[in-house]
Amino acid sequence: MNERIIPWQPTVIAGPKQAMLVTPETAKMMLKKAKRPLFVIGPLVTGDPIMKLTMDISEHWDLPIVTTGDAYKTFGDRGIKTTRYGVVEIVNLLKDPDWKGIKGEGQHDLVMFIGCIYYIASQGLSTLKHFAPHLKTLTICKFFHSNADASFPNMNDDEWLKYLEKMKSD
Amino acid sequence: MIIVAPKDFKEDFWKSKDIKISIGDIVQDEVSGESGEPVEMGPTPKPHVTDLREWDMKLMERYEPFYAPFCDMCCLCTYGKCDLTAGKKGACGIDIKAQQARMVLLACCIGAAAHSAHARHLLEHLIEKKGNDFPIDLGMNIDIEAPIIRTLIGKAPKTLGDLREAMDYMEEQNLHLLSACHTGQEGSSVDFESKALHAGLMDNLGKEIGDIAQIVALDMPKGDENAPLVEMGMGTVDRDKPIVLCIGHNVSSGAGVIDYVEEEGLEDNVEVCGICCAAIDITRYNQHAKVIGPISKQLKFIRSGVADVIVVDEQCIRTDVLEEAKNNQAKVIATTDKMCLGLPNLTDEDADKIVAQLINNQIEGALILNSDKVGEVATKVAMQIADDRGMLKLLPDMDEIQELAKECTECGWCTRVCPNSIPIMEAVMGASEGDFSKMEALYDNDVCYTCGRCEQECERDIPIMSMMAKIGENKLKEQRFNMRAGRGPIQDVEIRKVGAPIVLGDIPGVIAFVGCTNYPEGAQDVAKMAKEFLERNYIVVTSGCGAMTIGEYRDEEGNTLYEKYSGDFDAKGLVNVGSCVSNAHIPGACIKIANIFAKKPLEGNFEEISDYILNRVGACGVAWGAYSQKAAAIATGVNRWGIPVVLGPHGTKYRRLYLGRTDKEETWQLNDMRTGNVVNGEPAPEHLLYAAENREEATVEIAKLCIRPNDTSKGRQLKLNHYIDLHKKYFGTIPEDVYKFVRVQKDIPITYKKDVMDILEEKGWEPRAIPQEPSIRDFKEEPKKKANGK
Ligand code: SF4
Ligand code: SF4
Ligand code: SF4
Numbered sequence: 001m002n003e004r005i006i007p008w009q010p011t012v013i014a015g016p017k018q019a020m021l022v023t024p025e026t027a028k029m030m031l032k033k034a035k036r037p038l039f040v041i042g043p044l045v046t047g048d049p050i051m052k053l054t055m056d057i058s059e060h061w062d063l064p065i066v067t068t069g070d071a072y073k074t075f076g077d078r079g080i081k082t083t084r085y086g087v088v089e090i091v092n093l094l095k096d097p098d099w100k101g102i103k104g105e106g107q108h109d110l111v112m113f114i115g116c117i118y119y120i121a122s123q124g125l126s127t128l129k130h131f132a133p134h135l136k137t138l139t140i141c142k143f144f145h146s147n148a149d150a151s152f153p154n155m156n157d158d159e160w161l162k163y164l165e166k167m168k169s170d
Numbered sequence: 171m172i173i174v175a176p177k178d179f180k181e182d183f184w185k186s187k188d189i190k191i192s193i194g195d196i197v198q199d200e201v202s203g204e205s206g207e208p209v210e211m212g213p214t215p216k217p218h219v220t221d222l223r224e225w226d227m228k229l230m231e232r233y234e235p236f237y238a239p240f241c242d243m244c245c246l247c248t249y250g251k252c253d254l255t256a257g258k259k260g261a262c263g264i265d266i267k268a269q270q271a272r273m274v275l276l277a278c279c280i281g282a283a284a285h286s287a288h289a290r291h292l293l294e295h296l297i298e299k300k301g302n303d304f305p306i307d308l309g310m311n312i313d314i315e316a317p318i319i320r321t322l323i324g325k326a327p328k329t330l331g332d333l334r335e336a337m338d339y340m341e342e343q344n345l346h347l348l349s350a351c352h353t354g355q356e357g358s359s360v361d362f363e364s365k366a367l368h369a370g371l372m373d374n375l376g377k378e379i380g381d382i383a384q385i386v387a388l389d390m391p392k393g394d395e396n397a398p399l400v401e402m403g404m405g406t407v408d409r410d411k412p413i414v415l416c417i418g419h420n421v422s423s424g425a426g427v428i429d430y431v432e433e434e435g436l437e438d439n440v441e442v443c444g445i446c447c448a449a450i451d452i453t454r455y456n457q458h459a460k461v462i463g464p465i466s467k468q469l470k471f472i473r474s475g476v477a478d479v480i481v482v483d484e485q486c487i488r489t490d491v492l493e494e495a496k497n498n499q500a501k502v503i504a505t506t507d508k509m510c511l512g513l514p515n516l517t518d519e520d521a522d523k524i525v526a527q528l529i530n531n532q533i534e535g536a537l538i539l540n541s542d543k544v545g546e547v548a549t550k551v552a553m554q555i556a557d558d559r560g561m562l563k564l565l566p567d568m569d570e571i572q573e574l575a576k577e578c579t580e581c582g583w584c585t586r587v588c589p590n591s592i593p594i595m596e597a598v599m600g601a602s603e604g605d606f607s608k609m610e611a612l613y614d615n616d617v618c619y620t621c622g623r624c625e626q627e628c629e630r631d632i633p634i635m636s637m638m639a640k641i642g643e644n645k646l647k648e649q650r651f652n653m654r655a656g657r658g659p660i661q662d663v664e665i666r667k668v669g670a671p672i673v674l675g676d677i678p679g680v681i682a683f684v685g686c687t688n689y690p691e692g693a694q695d696v697a698k699m700a701k702e703f704l705e706r707n708y709i710v711v712t713s714g715c716g717a718m719t720i721g722e723y724r725d726e727e728g729n730t731l732y733e734k735y736s737g738d739f740d741a742k743g744l745v746n747v748g749s750c751v752s753n754a755h756i757p758g759a760c761i762k763i764a765n766i767f768a769k770k771p772l773e774g775n776f777e778e779i780s781d782y783i784l785n786r787v788g789a790c791g792v793a794w795g796a797y798s799q800k801a802a803a804i805a806t807g808v809n810r811w812g813i814p815v816v817l818g819p820h821g822t823k824y825r826r827l828y829l830g831r832t833d834k835e836e837t838w839q840l841n842d843m844r845t846g847n848v849v850n851g852e853p854a855p856e857h858l859l860y861a862a863e864n865r866e867e868a869t870v871e872i873a874k875l876c877i878r879p880n881d882t883s884k885g886r887q888l889k890l891n892h893y894i895d896l897h898k899k900y901f902g903t904i905p906e907d908v909y910k911f912v913r914v915q916k917d918i919p920i921t922y923k924k925d926v927m928d929i930l931e932e933k934g935w936e937p938r939a940i941p942q943e944p945s946i947r948d949f950k951e952e953p954k955k956k957a958n959g960k
Contacts, residue, residue, distance in 0.1 A: 008586060015242025017255045043864050070866035073902040084901060086871070087863050088822065092236050092829045099833075117690065117863055118591060123238035123822035130239055130256055130266050 004153035008143030012122040017129065019144070019151040024166035027112075030138055030150060031061050032170075034110035036101060040090060041082070042116030043069030044141075053164040054114060055080060060168050064102045066090050068116055087116050091124040095131040112138045113148070122147050140167065212775030215324035216339050219346050219368055225777045226364035226810070228946050229784075232837045233828035233858035235363050237270040240825050244269050247353045262353050270825045271362030272351055274802065277824065278369035279348045281803025284485050284508075285751060286340050286376025288420055291506065293333055293379060295422050295541070296387035302331035306382060309392040311661035317761040317772060318378040318754055322371070324773040330387060333379050340372045340379070347372070363826075370807030371776075373800070378754035384421055385658045390454040390748075395664070395737040397655040397746070400453040402461040402721050404471060404642060405649035407441050412556035414548045415477035416444040417468065419485040419750060421451035423505035426541030427481060428456045430549050440549055445471060446486055447714050447749035454656045454748055461653060463722060464715035466619035466687035473620075473639035475500065475564030478552040481544060484508040485750075486686070486798060492535055498564045501528050501551050502535035505544050513537040521546045529554050565640040566633070568606070574637070575602035577630040584624035584634065589820070590690055592617060594624050598632060606641060613641045615722070617692035653721035654732045656713070656748025660759040662766055664739040668709070669767025673786045675885015677741050678892050679876030680709045682756045683716040685793030685801045688820045695865040696794050697723030700744065701731060702869055706892050707741040708876075713753050715795070717746040753804055757811045760787045777947060784812025785840070785944040786880035788889070790855070790872050791815035794865075796824075805859060814855040814875045816868050821861040828858035832910060840879055843943035850938050851879050852910050866900040874905075879944035883916035891919035894926075909933045913940050 005021050007013050022030075031037055039058050045051055051074070058065050065082040067075055072084035083102055085093070093099045099107050111128070113121060121139070125147035128137050139145040142160035144153050152163060214221050242255045244264065252260035259265050264272070297304070306327050308315045319336045320326050327333050347369045350356045356365065384390060391397040407413060416424040424444060431440050443460040444452050445468055452459040462471055465486050472480065472491065475498035482491055484506045492511050495502045504511045516524045517539040524547050527533045538544045566574060575598050584594045597608040612618040618638060625634040642649070671677040681703050683696055696719045700710050712720055721730050735744040739759065747755045764770040764782040772779060783789070791808055793801050796817050802824050805815040809828060817824070831837060832853045840851040854877040862868035873893045881889060890911055897905040904925045912918055914937045918926045929935075 009589075009591065010586065014239065015255055016253055017242065043866075068867075069863035070900050073866075073900060076902040086860065086867055088236065088238075088827055088829065088861050091238075092831070093833075117819050119589070120819040120822050120861065120863055123240070126240070126242075127236070127238045130242075131237070133256065 005144050007146040008154050009118055012119065013146055014126060018146045019148040021153055022150040024163050027138055027140060027167065030110055030136065036106055036108045037063055037110040037112060038066060038102060038108040039063035040066045040068060040111060040113045041071050042087065043071045044117065045071060045115035046074055049161060056168045066102060087120055087124055091127050094135060095127055097134045108135055110136050110138060112140060114140050118143055121145065210771065211324050211773050212771060214776050215774035217776060219343065219365060222368065222776060223364045225780065226367050229858065230360055230363060233830050235271065235359060236827040236829045237267055238822050238825055239266055239270055240823050263357065267359040268357055268362055271359040274824065274826045275347065275362050275366040275369060276351045277799040277802040278366045278373065278806050279344055281800035282344050282369045282373035282376055284800050285373050285380065288484060289376045289380030289751065290337055291420065292422060293330065293337060293383045296383050297330050300330060300387045302329060304330045304387060306386050308659060311663050312393050312659055313662055314762050314765055316378060316382055317758045317765065318375050321761060321772040321776055321779055322375055330383060333383055336375060336379050340375050343368065343372050366806050367810040370803050371810050373803035374754055374757055374807040377751040378758065380751040381658065381748065381754055388425060388455050391655060391657045393659045393661040394657050397657040397737055398457050399652045399732055400457050400461060400655050402463060402653045402718060403649040403651045404462055405646040406460050407443055407476065409476055411439060411441045412552035413441045413443065413477050414479045414481060414552050416448040416452060416481045417446060417487050418483035419447040420483035420506060421455060422541040423481050423483050423544045424448050424452035425455050426545030427548050428452060428459060430545030436549065440552060448483060450656050450717065450749040457655060461718060464687045464718040466616040469620035469622055469635055470639050470642055473635050474643060478556045478559055479503060479548045481505060481548050482509055496534060499559055499562060503544055503548055504535065504537045505539065510537050511535065525550045565636055565643060571601055571637050571640060572604050574632050577632055578602055579630060581629055583627045587623045587627045589621060594618065594634065598634065601637065609637065609641050613638055615692035615694045616687060619687055651722045652730055652732055653718055654737050654746045656746050656752055657737060658748055658752060659755040660739045660762065665759065665762045665766045668740055669763045672763060672788060673767060673880060675788065675881035675889055678706065678708055678889050680711060680789040681872060682711040682791045683720065684713050684753055684791060684804065685716055685796040686798050687715045687719065687795040688797035689795040690819050693719045694723055696720060697731060699792065699865060699869055704731065704735050704742055704744060709739060709741060709743050711745045711747060711756055713747045714750045750800060757808050757813060760789050760811065760813060763787055780810065780812040781945050781947050786878050788876040788878045789813050790875040792872060794818040796821055809858050814858050816872055817861040819861060819863050827861055830856045832856060832907065840941050840944040840946065841949055842941035843945045845942060846949060849941045851944065854879055854911065870896045870900050877911055879941055883914060886917040887919045891921060894919065894922050904929065909935045913938050
């Protein structure tokens with residue numbers, strides 16, 4: 001089996017439905033298609049270059065940011081205002097088709113994740129896989145997340161940085 | 171227990187409300203409160219599976235179950251495997267939600283069974299030793315002993331034999347609950363949840379039975395706030411002596427070893443030590459025993475080969491302990507029906523014969539179901555093999571470690587299979603160059619809890635666990651800590667003193683650190699959280715592996731938190747109640763607040779008590795490293811009593827949380843039982859079962875989860891002050907949701923007045939009524955009016 005698409009922690013494999021492996025190009029297609037995308041950033045994003053890249057990506061695609069864990073502070077310290085939720089709280093809201101979304105404009109239709117602790121993210125993605133047919137999930141960590149709808153493969157840092165660089169433009 | 175024969179009937183017997191007539195005996199429901207006055211039996215004595223369902227539904231209206239399926243499939247019957255992904259149902263008709271809830275119920279039943287079978291074994295063992303009529307006497311300061319039994323069974327147990335009634339009830343309930351997991355029984359996720367909550371409650375009951383039995387019969391500390399400090403850590407064991415290690419939870423076999431060592435006057439010749447709750451309970455029995463530490467120490471210590479004899483009883487023990495022991499020629503004695511390990515049952519064999527067979531390697535180990543014999547055999551074997559084992563070289567030396575590490579191909583699979591993805595590959599690579607610092611960093615604070623998954627994955631068979639054990643050997647001197655011996659229940663006099671400050675909010679909260687060691691980033695996080703709340707005047711309660719973990723931390727001055735803080739159940743108290751079964755005293759203390767402070771009768775009165783706790787007792791459980799089914803049952807049980815719990819990130823793998831929705835304002839309305847008004851409430855507590863991603867998030871959440879609708883303005887100020895402080899510390903800002911918790915201006919903490927006022931203005935805040943008797947239960951009659959309701 002292709003090592004790049006065995007879930008990073010192999011035992012999170014949950015069943016027959018597996019994420020689609022995506023390149024930055026496909027990920028960008030998803031963002032382009034989305035009407036109300038959301039960017040969820042976890043506490044593993046602690047410094048540059050990743051932080052800068054996530055900020056650039058969010059700016060380019062005009063993505064509202066939700067921070068989980070204590071990432072709110074990491075970003076706040078850099079002057080970036082985000083909305084803070086526990087990862088289980090934001091997933092709980094995202095699974096409700098009637099939730100009005102971060103801006104009160106309506107439920108999101110695409111949620112892109114980066115930097116959440118792998119196994120709790122995997123559990124949250126599982127919730128959304130089962131209970132949120134109204135949205136798609138995309139993960140751009142350097143780890144393959146089988147519970148997402150679409151995920152980057154397992155990668156080393158160099159390759160990952162290149163992937164993220166590509167996400168900054170159309 | 172009071173069973174009144176017909177000739178003794180009181181005059182008003184025939185008027186009493188709840189006359190239970192069963193074949194064979196007539197029981198008058200006469201029970202006593204603190205004053206000794208008879209009190210009326212409440213509506214739900216010995217509640218059956220469905221009797222508290224209405225309460226569960228009320229809880230779940232607010233705290234809807236949140237499911238995170240751990241597996242998309244079901245493989246419970248031969249129709250399966252069934253794929254339940256995204257709306258598909260199994261061949262039996264079950265959907266993914268109900269399946270998750272079923273798995274939660276199953277976990278809670280297993281947990282409740284583990285605690286309660288342990289309790290049953292202890293109870294029968296102790297009745298055999300001490301007699302049926304051995305009194306349950308917890309000393310001068312505890313009159314309301316057994317608050318859980320009183321509430322659920324409807325009477326106070328007076329003797330060991332009386333505990334059997336509660337045990338019988340619990341076992342029957344657990345049987346019904348387990349049966350609901352069978353294919354084609356329950357089909358509704360919320361009903362599975364209601365059953366899981368019942369299983370959790372039964373778990374709490376079983377634990378109380380077990381701990382009360384052992385406290386009274388083995389004369390363990392009875393709510394003693396000055397329980398002694400006991401030595402803890404791998405460095406406290408004298409390696410030159412024969413060593414008996416007890417692992418597990420059931421004190422009887424460890425007590426057997428201690429008794430034998432004392433009877434033979436061998437205290438100075440043999441070391442008796444323990445890992446996990448067995449360690450806590452043997453030190454409650456005898457303070458000369460030593461605590462190695464929590465369950466995270468297990469493989470490290472076994473691999474080190476220091477223990478000559480390993481006595482295993484039940485729960486949380488490595489199931490490959492025999493194989494591990496064989497590798498270093500230690501002997502294993504299994505002592506309970508829960509874990510026999512394929513060993514020959516030599517219970518009826520002569521002790522010296524067993525000793526001979528073990529030391530001559532005729533048998534790999536022995537199953538001995540008699541604690542006295544366990545004590546004799548374990549001690550004699552340890553004394554006879556210790557010298558020879560001392561000559562064995564069990565661990566590689568540092569040069570060898572370096573050579574072994576050079577085999578590493580940098581495949582990375584060790585890190586990938588690690589539950590916490592810790593950088594173990596980098597540590598191995600470092601060791602290959604003679605730099606052991608990375609490995610040491612993972613050894614410290616159990617960042618690596620030696621689960622062994624990496625080692626078995628390694629394509630070059632690098633013995634990573636033995637390397638870890640060797641690293642630990644070099645750090646023995648540092649591994650000397652202490653812990654206050656488990657004190658058991660909270661005294662009535664303490665409850666009288668702190669009841670009002672807790673309910674009114676002057677003591678900002680009671681926080682209980684319990685559970686296992688599946689810590690996401692090492693053990694220190696728990697001690698750091700405990701320290702944070704101790705410094706802020708909270709009452710910190712702990713038990714089990716949590717209590718040991720807290721003891722393993724030293725502050726800047728080199729003190730453990732047990733050295734620094736008293737064992738009082740009071741502000742700034744650090745209260746170690748004891749082992750896993752002692753957890754029962756934590757909801758027990760909350761129940762006693764309702765009873766002693768608020769004079770709520772307990773007997774048969776579960777709903778009223780839980781409603782009181784949910785709305786007025788600012789308690790919060792934290793199970794940061796919860797991994798076991800027991801922890802699932804403990805948390806679910808205390809949730810039913812109205813106590814919120816915060817789990818670590820691994821807690822999401824339990825598949826279910828109970829989360830509140832602050833955006834759904836209608837779910838927070840409260841019935842004010844005093845005025846008959848429906849009032850707008852607040853998200854307090856916001857969640858019932860929460861999982862945080864890291865310590866920082868958890869700390870802020872814990873402070874918030876101590877807020878209760880009943881707080882006075884002074885109490886609310888205090889609680890908000892801590893919440894805002896911690897939010898600033900860990901998130902950098904004043905929390906935006908603070909306006910939700912301000913009912914009137916007087917609730918605003920002075921220090922943050924301006925900031926909070928700004929937020930109130932921005933949010934268009936308006937003052938609202940403070941309920942006098944907040945409740946989520948229905949009014950007995952129709953409410954008078956709707957005030958402030960939207
Ligand atoms: S119990 Fe139901 S879902 Fe599970 S395998 Fe059997 S038929 Fe399938
Ligand atoms: S033994 Fe330690 S490093 Fe290895 S998988 Fe377990 S926790 Fe991770
Ligand atoms: S699994 Fe073994 S070979 Fe692979 S990186 Fe880890 S230690 Fe090296």
